[in-house]
Amino acid sequence: MRPGTTEYALMVMFKTGLVCPIPLGAKDRLGAPDCPIPVSFIYGDSDWVSMIEENGPKDLVDNHPDKQNCHYLICPGAGH
Numbered sequence: 001m002r003p004g005t006t007e008y009a010l011m012v013m014f015k016t017g018l019v020c021p022i023p024l025g026a027k028d029r030l031g032a033p034d035c036p037i038p039v040s041f042i043y044g045d046s047d048w049v050s051m052i053e054e055n056g057p058k059d060l061v062d063n064h065p066d067k068q069n070c071h072y073l074i075c076p077g078a079g080h
Contacts, residue, residue, distance in 0.1 A: 035064065046078070
């Protein structure tokens with residue numbers, strides 16, 4: 001087996017149940033009014049993201065200063 005990498009980061013970055021302790025939409029993250037990084041979200045309609053922050057990705061895209069280059073897409077019948 002190869003040594004672990006990403007799976008260790010997941011255990012540090014998320015709480016039990018894969019809930020991120022600092023949501024991406026926090027005002028000092030992607031939710032900052034002057035965030036210079038365009039964002040795109042692609043996830044399924046049965047993804048856990050929808051259960052944690054129902055409109056989180058949509059709100060981030062809608063309120064982003066560069067909303068012309070930001071997108072979100074919900075894939076029907078898909079999970080994470």
